[in-house]
Amino acid sequence: MKKTLLTTAMIMALGITGVAGAAPATNPYGLVYNGAITQNVKGQVNIHPVHYTLHGVKIAANVYTPANYDKNKSYPAIVVAHPNGGVKEQVAGLYAQSLAEKGYITIAADAAFQGASGGEPRHLDVPYYRTEDIHGMIDFISKYPGVDANRIGALGICGGGGYTLNAAKSDKRLKAVATLSMFNSGRVRRNGYMDTQLDSIQERLAAATQARADEIATGKVSYAGTVDFDALTDESIAKITTDLYREGMDYYGRSHRHPNSTFTYTQSSLMELMTWDATDHIDLINAPLLMIAGEKADSRYMTEDAFKKATGTNKKELYIIPEATHIKTYYIPEYVNKALDKLGDFYKANIK
Structure with missing residues (x-):
């Protein structure tokens, strides 16, 4: 398998939000966020690792149940989609656990x-499958x-936010839809972060096409987005000019590192990513x-762009957390609590 090691300058250009390599997590459930469950205690929020099959692929998930959960009672549910490069044990788990504390x-x-x-090739990153992941979570939790x-x-958080918007266009089982620090993967892979690569779209599409042709001809998969976090220094991270990628390097590579978290993705995935956009037909969300x-x-x-285009719902709100950056909404208590308070009110009002 051919892999590409990116420099920190390339990281900003390509829109990478995750990293490769990590020390093993010490939490028995692999959770790496502060306040994570370490054991299931009767009468408290509990975690239940589960597996199910989606289109022939074995999916690994964690279900969180509220305090004093009784399977004979009736509860509302929330599906939480993780960021690009992230895994369920990081910010998605933090918000899932916190929402379980609110009774979901x-x-x-x-x-x-x-x-x-499961699934081969590893690190395939295609909008269809990421959207199906959300439909699949709904399938599973609806029968829990x-x-x-x-x-x-x-x-949906970060890239998971863009895919959640896509799922919500058609999946009317969702009675309330929320995103946190939404990242439109298609737009960034196509145009570059902050639309800085508009002059190289055709060249990058050609490279993705060639990667697919090589896969078919030789069976070898080419990868992009691989970052050696052990080789990064404080100085090299500090040189990254955008908050998302600079702070993301610290979050994914240090403070909340997890062995399964990597933003390596197949080069050929760009054929699908670059021709997709989270805001296409977003007016279908009602x-x-x-x-x-x-x-x-x-x-x-x-x-802000997605919010403006979401004209199909007569009940929408854009909530801006003062002083927060993208990554700080993942783990800084002040900002997380503000997001959770707003989410709690939103779901309470709309999931009757």
């Missing part, structure tokens, strides 16, 4: 071909003991919509 049954699953989920299938909502972004996030433009 929640699920966070690793995307097919990524994390602890105690879940009211008529009261299901969604939360469920209540909440979009959350940090005031100082340099990714904020993607949330």
Whole structure:
């Protein structure tokens, strides 16, 4: 398999939000966020690792149940989609656990071909499958003991936010849709982060096409986005000019590092990514919509663009967290709590 090692300058250009390589997590469930469950205690929020099959691929997920969960009662549920490069044990798990503390049954699953989920080739990153991951979480959680299938909502974080918007266009089982620090993977892979690569779209599409042709001819898969975090230094990280990628390097590579978290993806995936956009037909979303972004996030433009185009719902809100950047909404308590308070009010009002 051919792999490409990116420099920090290339990281900013290509829109990478995750990293390769990590030390093993010490939490018994692999969770790496602060306040994570370390054991299931009766009467408290519990975590339940589960597996299910989606289109022939084994999916690994965690289900969180509220305190004093009783399978004979009726609960609303939330599906949580993780960021590009992320896994269920990081920010998706934090928000899933926190929403369970508010009384919801929640699920966070690793995307097919990524994390602890199955699928070959590894690190395939195609919008169709990432969208199906969300439909699949809904399929599974709707049959979970105690879940009211008529009261299901969604939360998509970063790249998972863009794919959640895509899923919500057609999946009317979702009664409320929310995103946090939404990242439109198609737009960034096509145009570059902050639309800085508009002059090289055709060349990059040609390279992706060649990668696919090589896969067919030789069976060898080419990868992009591979980052050797062990080789990065404080100085090299500090030189990254955008908050998303600079702070992302610290989050994914240091403070919340996980062995399954990598933003390596197949080069041929760009054929699909670059011709897709989270905002295409976004007017088909008619469920209540909440979009959350940090005031100082340099990714904020993607949330604002999607929010403006989401004209199909008569109940939508754009919530800006003061002072927050993209990555800081993942783990800084001040910003996480603000997001969770807003999410709690939103779901309570719209998942009757």
